[in-house]
Amino acid sequence: MSKQMTRRDFALTNEELRLQETLFHTANGYIGVRGNFEEGYPEDFVSSRGQYINGVFDIADMKQAEQLYGFPNKKEVILNVADTQTIRLYLDGEEVTAFGQGVRELNRVLDMEKGTALRSFIWKSQKGEEVTVSYRRMTSFTLLPLFTIEVTIISHDFEGSVSIVSEHHGSAQNFVNPNDPRMAAEAEDYLSVAETRYDEEQQLSKITAVTKTSELSVQTLVFHDVSSQLELGLVEEDESVSVVYDGQLTVGVTIDFVKYSLFLDSRRYDLEKDGGSFVETVRQKPLNQWYQEQEEYLDKFWRQAELSVVGDPLLNESLNYSLYSLIQSAGKDGISNIAAKGLSGEGYEGHYFWDTEIYMMPFFTLTYPEIAAKLIEFRYTILEKARENARILGHKQGALFPWRTISGAESSGYYPSGTAQYHINSDIAYSIIQYYQATGDLDCLLRFGGEIVVETSRLWLDAGHYEGKRFVLNCMTGPDEYTCVVNNNYYTNLSVQYQLNWLVKLYPLFKEQKADFLDKLQVTDQEISDYESAAAAMYLPYSEEKQIHAQDDSFLEKPVLPINELPKQDFPLLLHYHPLYLYRHQVCKQADIVLAYFLHDEAFDTEAIQRGYDYYEKLTTHDSSLSSCIFSIVANQIGDVEKAYRYFEESSKIDITNSHHNTQDGIHAANMGGTYLGLVFGFAGLRIREDSLVLTPRLPQKWTGCHFSVNYQGSQLHIVINKEEIHVSMETGAPVNLTVYDERRILSQENDWKIPYRKER
Amino acid sequence: MSKQMTRRDFALTNEELRLQETLFHTANGYIGVRGNFEEGYPEDFVSSRGQYINGVFDIADMKQAEQLYGFPNKKEVILNVADTQTIRLYLDGEEVTAFGQGVRELNRVLDMEKGTALRSFIWKSQKGEEVTVSYRRMTSFTLLPLFTIEVTIISHDFEGSVSIVSEHHGSAQNFVNPNDPRMAAEAEDYLSVAETRYDEEQQLSKITAVTKTSELSVQTLVFHDVSSQLELGLVEEDESVSVVYDGQLTVGVTIDFVKYSLFLDSRRYDLEKDGGSFVETVRQKPLNQWYQEQEEYLDKFWRQAELSVVGDPLLNESLNYSLYSLIQSAGKDGISNIAAKGLSGEGYEGHYFWDTEIYMMPFFTLTYPEIAAKLIEFRYTILEKARENARILGHKQGALFPWRTISGAESSGYYPSGTAQYHINSDIAYSIIQYYQATGDLDCLLRFGGEIVVETSRLWLDAGHYEGKRFVLNCMTGPDEYTCVVNNNYYTNLSVQYQLNWLVKLYPLFKEQKADFLDKLQVTDQEISDYESAAAAMYLPYSEEKQIHAQDDSFLEKPVLPINELPKQDFPLLLHYHPLYLYRHQVCKQADIVLAYFLHDEAFDTEAIQRGYDYYEKLTTHDSSLSSCIFSIVANQIGDVEKAYRYFEESSKIDITNSHHNTQDGIHAANMGGTYLGLVFGFAGLRIREDSLVLTPRLPQKWTGCHFSVNYQGSQLHIVINKEEIHVSMETGAPVNLTVYDERRILSQENDWKIPYRKER
Structure with a gap:
């Protein structure tokens, strides 16, 4: 085809x-x-x-x-x-x-x-x-x-x-x-x-x-x-x-x-x-x-990034277009990154956002790791400006990456849904940690990634403080831009905990490798121990009454905005409601905690995710193009594959159907990455774990199967999923650990692996 | 002199x-x-x-x-x-x-x-x-x-x-x-x-x-x-x-x-x-x-507004200049109001703020009530625009007065310390209620004030909601502009409670007088009963642990900004710190709860005020010229007359000594009113109560006395305070109720009143 x-x-x-x-x-x-x-x-x-x-x-x-x-x-x-x-x-x-x-x-x-x-x-x-x-x-x-x-x-x-x-x-x-x-x-x-x-x-x-x-x-x-x-x-x-x-x-x-x-x-x-x-x-x-x-x-490129669904030609056209858009859009030289609209238009003024790290990097990490490394290098080139930005915000140490930028200067004009989105720091750290786990590329970590993780961790310790035994992070904005400048955004706090824990985990390796940045930044054991304490004390708001995670300290106490009762022409709400009105209600522009359920799935049990998903789904307008793909992935996590499919459908064709009515200003590059995530991390259930690549496939009724290639630890794998079996084979590279469902094996070029497809999870 | x-x-x-x-x-x-x-x-x-x-x-x-x-x-x-x-x-x-x-x-x-x-x-x-x-x-x-x-x-x-x-x-x-x-x-x-x-x-x-x-x-x-x-x-x-x-x-x-x-x-x-x-x-x-x-x-004018201190010539010059500035600045025609800089310069672009109602109206109410009535009339002329403003903010009913305006259009460019200061609504209502209590001018209430109080009350009911049994007001900014867009600002919630209770109290009078606006606005008994319920359920945040009133839901949980350790050139902080940094700390630009202690003193016992005052004083930079005068008044309330004197000194000479370094752009008109408040409401301890004018004089060591004239219920009173006695006499008008310390009498032209000065409160 x-x-x-x-x-x-x-x-x-x-x-x-x-x-x-x-x-x-x-x-x-x-x-x-x-x-x-x-x-x-x-x-x-x-x-x-x-x-x-x-x-x-x-x-x-x-x-x-x-x-x-x-x-x-x-x-x-x-x-x-x-x-x-x-x-x-x-x-x-x-x-x-x-x-x-x-x-x-x-x-x-x-x-x-x-x-x-x-x-x-x-x-x-x-x-x-x-x-x-x-x-x-x-x-x-x-x-x-x-x-x-x-x-x-x-x-x-x-x-x-x-x-x-x-x-x-x-x-x-x-x-x-x-x-x-x-x-x-x-x-x-x-x-x-x-x-x-x-x-x-x-x-x-x-x-x-x-x-x-x-x-x-x-x-x-x-x-x-x-x-x-x-x-x-x-x-x-x-x-x-x-x-x-x-x-x-x-x-x-x-x-x-x-x-x-x-x-x-x-x-x-x-x-x-x-x-x-x-x-x-x-x-x-x-x-x-x-x-x-x-x-x-x-x-x-197509060999490395091969991805196809059996039983949905229009979707394949869209999938191809998504991946092609990503390779068209990505800066590959360390000087540039991926603009929100790629190189297809001037929307968002060509700025680079967290979209790169959370929505687009996983594709490159798994198919074109050289490009992923260059994207990390790019962040490293603007680290000094991120330090300056942190000083402007009053922080005595660390670096705060700009929410919108091209060459490092903060270019966001409305800080509540711009600069206040400190989570871009932990998003960048997350992408570095994921990249390292997927590729084992120690060189990139020692030259660029490690220093970024340390400097952003320092920022967190300066920005947060202990309130009694809790480590809290106040006056920040999470991914949901309809709720700004809040205390203890769950997503942010959890991402920071993840980042700090990983820094603690990587520190012996950095020492062993005599990483230059340890000297340069004068990192001490005490400092690392402070990260460990803060991570352990991290406050993650939870409503005992509702038995769900709270998006932030006060979110659940606000009145619910009945979005189903609002006229269609009121959407996207940001074009029709004053921010104070939106901030005063329980309403979400996009996945916030639900994104945490995806990125940090190991931190939750499925029942908790199910309750949170059901709760936040009712509040979410998906006015951001970054939302549906995440709801699709998490629907798969909780076993609702048909709902996952509906969200995926919505998300995967935004540009080719112009469903957000603004594709004329440029493609939605993050959504292209989100489509990849939706298929590979959603339906194929791929996860990059510390010591194994994991697959937990689920196929919607409409499809008979799907297949794709990924690069893991330098080895090129090919994965074919249909409703009979999952067939994983290695094309090039050394043996790697692979887990399908709950079975774990070592996969090598000699030994491919077929495992029966499980209808019920 | x-x-x-x-x-x-x-x-x-x-x-x-x-x-x-x-x-x-x-x-x-x-x-x-x-x-x-x-x-x-x-x-x-x-x-x-x-x-x-x-x-x-x-x-x-x-x-x-x-x-x-x-x-x-x-x-x-x-x-x-x-x-x-x-x-x-x-x-x-x-x-x-x-x-x-x-x-x-x-x-x-x-x-x-x-x-x-x-x-x-x-x-x-x-x-x-x-x-x-x-x-x-x-x-x-x-x-x-x-x-x-x-x-x-x-x-x-x-x-x-x-x-x-x-x-x-x-x-x-x-x-x-x-x-x-x-x-x-x-x-x-x-x-x-x-x-x-x-x-x-x-x-x-x-x-x-x-x-x-x-x-x-x-x-x-x-x-x-x-x-x-x-x-x-x-x-x-x-x-x-x-x-x-x-x-x-x-x-x-x-x-x-x-x-x-x-x-x-x-x-x-x-x-x-x-x-x-x-x-x-x-x-x-x-x-x-x-x-x-x-x-x-x-x-x-000087007869009606007579005000003098014995024993401080420079202060008298400043007092005279303050009152003269107020009469120079005040619009007297219902078309205009009092700009933040009077008519002396273009600072703040000539806008009218809450300064009028909270800082300047009391002077006019007590000395030139015709002008106070015109200032209320002015607000009435922009009520329709305030309704439009409320719709822009998403409110389905009521009126929200613009934070900055000349002819009614919201002219504030940064809503967190602008439009979000909803308390301007209750400030206007407060000034109307105070004016009515001081003058008994029912005509003004029926023609202008009553409709304003109803429309602003409707706004409150739309903006707030019940959280369990509590009525809460989220995502608003109180007077302190170093802490913006918070939930349950104490000052705001208390002012709203006061306003709603007074509307409930005035409603029978409105009905009896067949006030036109009741029909026009279709006010129902049920609506009034809703106000009563909301007022009764109003949430007023309090820290049991610290035994003080909380400025808002999360204020006391933030780290304290050690303002005494900051270099002098860092002040005013707004010119040297990013708002997010300030919002993340316990630091106040100005009196917030302390202003509530003054305006709503009957709602507190003195010990509670003392604890709150001591706590918030340490956090307040007085970067606003609206602050010191209020701290002076409340210092008098808690009996610290020498501290009151120091704050008063600071506040009363801002313009003639150019201590804020910006008098070249215009006078600080609100501070002129604040100086009046500091003397009359502070040292003389004057309060306008529902059924009596009250005086609780305290004189600082430096002064031997003070004297001033006020108009109460249409009668012109003259008050002379020295360290021997308080002498109140009536120059014109009908008998009125007067309370000095805790003694109450009917004062008339025939019966003046001398009461010994009390050294200790």
Whole structure:
């Protein structure tokens, strides 16, 4: 089954096109280009014509209505960088566009195995002659700065002149939507062109633009490779460069026009030198060879990340799209991370959140651990800024990671559901601990992860205090953003306990390995013993009366908001209710304690989870796209596989069905990761335990089975689940411990394992 | 003893001048003019040249860093209206300024009995000749739009030409300070001149300016009355009008130059017609007669508001200045209120806060009840907007008064220490109930106060809920702004209980009087019974362990911030600590529970107050100017009169000593009221009880006595306290109940009352 997403004969409405701009974006973790039409849209269409470099940002003013101490008044924002998408095509002087009279067979195909996005249509001239035009785009996984557009023109019966205008703009404006708190509200010219050069000999345009404030530069180089029928004509050079190729089109001859763009930024490249050598590299191979390499890269990816369900084709399309989006979105260089919208749009201003660690890292940890390690390295590069952030918040020690950031500066404007979400600290620690357990990668731990865990632990000890014998954490916000700045958020306290206990557990190893950071940070045995005490004394609120875990100290005492009685148009509630109103009620935007039931399942017995799940489910609106996937996983934990399926259905198709009505602003990257979690951690019941990988499969009625690959301790495993048996085999690597249901074995390449599927848990 | 504030031979530093601009401002509750030099300052001085009309505002953008639902993104701001202050004086072509070489005897006098502000100096020409120049300003209490400047020039030995240039600018810019959260951060041209006219026959300039957004107009009319030596010369007319008067100055002849300005606004006047008739009215009398009327007005004021301490002259200056500031600041027309900075500057953007009801109204209630009634009427005029505000906050019934406003729109940008201070509702209700008890003014209650009390009570019932048998109020902020959005703030809950109980008590009276609002609001007996139940069930948090009242549900469980160990430069803490840090600690910006001990003293026994006072005193930084006066009053309640005196000292001189370092932005109007409270409610121990006025005097060692006048139930009382006896007499009015210490009598004009002073309580 080929991995393709297609849209055939779609309606040319603005809404659909904006949505497709997102869905058909092409990205490689370094650059991302939205799927805009090369020829543009009619004037009354709103388009977010965008191209982004991961980690390239400017600093925008963030005016606070009241500027209290420590409120950031600058924020980092992703930049819409140089626009090289525009290509206009004229046949006998008539402009060829998808909007032309008589256009038919307008199709788009995202080929996730080839790593290209194709758009094609049959165009009809005023005289009634037809040509097929197609545009194939690629952002190269093997040469990250490279973006290509290949235009192919085949005449059915047209004969005449052809003229192709290709534009190269050195800067672009960010998209603006003043009515949505999740989007930028005002247009800003962040980038300005510093130098435009057209090299006639090389037929190469090079534009360098600089940011207003962050002192970054972006260089784009554009050149073309065209069929012999075409000849270079006019070149106009201004702040932009526009080149025209002219020729003749006849029946039976295919015109092929390739536009190569290279995107280089000053954070990673030497803009004086690197541009030229990249051009040379690209020119050394024909486009087909770049296509070939792209396919090979993805071939490896799909082998490592293989994941499929038997019995639900639409779901598989969505699963493929999710995993493909993740590999498209993830920064792989330690300088960048994964933005909430990947590289597909400017929603949330390109910020990195806890989404990475809790929703997306497990996928990389289990399929592409090199990338997971780079994501940890990224956090390490901003550790110093996290220390500064902790000082701003009044903490005398430790580091507090920013809730929203690109290069480390806190960019969240409303601290109650931003900076106050201290749990990002324990989320990062959790992901490091999980990564270490899954991979055994001691080097990453000693170089990056260990220091992060120590510094975030120090923050916890400064932020919390003993109240009698209890260690408490006050005035923080948990994952649920409808209940902010509370005392003893259960999720946070439990995550901190987990992190502290693990630090205590890892400390002898750090000592034994003579970890550099122990000296650097002057870690003492006493300090570690303080962590142990605090973890042991950690207060975890519980209602004896209701026999459930309390989301925080006062949550259960508030009146329940009857969300089932509210009109549908009131959702998401954040757009229709004042925060004070929401905070005053029992209502949850998303999984909070239920997320703890997943991440820390070993800390609970199933009956307690069941009671808590039933209670909090009634209160949760799932107004966050991070919610349904977690409810799905925990439904599986409590054995309600059909409910798990319903939540999974909801969660897995958010973008391809645009069910949250904002996919036009970019994909929901965390939800892509959540879909992976829902299948692998939910239905397959995978858990990374200290000494074993664990599977507890459950299949919903609709499916006959599922299969996927994971990497555990460096070994590549393949898992096939159906309603008869679970078959686990090892493709490469050394023997590992594996537990299926409650049976444990050592799995090796020689010894695969089949175990009967259990209908009842 | 004359009531004057003087500054003699003061330093011409920018700091001192900015401070004097505030201290020597002249205002009458309608207009306020800062004490700027007519001739201006040297170029490198920063001056806030200001003139304001109470209640005249524009609407400014208030950008929220994150625009959540219900966050206001507009705010009302006081306007710096037309500038008519400028008068330049030239002698033989040399400009006369206070900054000239050889200037001496530079003095300022604010005469609080005459109601004028005088500035004078002796100026020396380059040739060494001297003249005395003086500027006397008045904002008329008897003709509110009128502002006059009288310039007098007396030659010692100068003979030569004199030239006076008088300017009239129809608009001015608001003052800007980007570094202070309490001031506006960006310059805005709110007013633009729509029409400038100079009437040659009448020698009158008239400029009309309109606001950008609020659709208000301000008209200013300027004309002059000059000694016969001067003749009108050049008139320049542009957006501004500048007129020149020329003449000769000789020894022995005084030149007198009077500039009349009239300020009219479109909220109160018909700008087409009223200007002309005001000009006529002013011209009907010579300036001296306007001075005379001013003095008569103030004579009555000082008789009604008489207040003096024996044995502390500086304190009396400060007391006089406080009361004078209050009469200068208070809106007296039901359209306006009292801004936090009065009409002396643009600090807090001219907003009205709870300061009015809790800190300033008691003064008016007891000395000028007509004004107190107008302040209640003002709240009534914005009741409809308060209802709208309640809907924005999600409440299905009732009204929530805006925390900061001018004409009713919530203008607070940070809701945790703004909109969340719901207690403004019960503060307004409290002031109405107190006013009614002090005056017996049933008419005000039936027309305005009653409806406000019902609508605010409805809000409470919607905002709170029953938790078991307790009625609780969650997610609100009490007076202490270092602890925000908490559950069951003691002060709030107690104030609400008080308000609900009083509504229950007043209901039969409302029914008997067939109050219109009962029908209008469809008040039912059941509703009233619900208030009774909620009041009875009101939860008031108390720590059994510590035996003190808890500021809120979790306050006492937080770590204490050791404020005595913090460096001095860390204060005020709000400028040096992130709110989350402050919220996480036991630390108070101001009196919170201690304010409840004052306002609701009958609800506590003295021992409980003593314990609470001792506890909370250690936690309070008094970073708010509203704090010390309350600590002084409650120190008196617990019998520590010397501590009371120290707090009173601190609080009573904030502006004249500029101890908070921001008097340059305007007076601390609430503190002026607090000073009154400190003396009358503190040392004299006055309370307005349901059926009696109560006095419990205590005098600090330093004073030999004090005396003051109050109006109670329409009767004017005079109270003299010394360490021998308390002497209460009635000047006008019907007999009233009076209680001194624990003795109660009926006081009448015929029967005054002397009772021995009790050294020990």
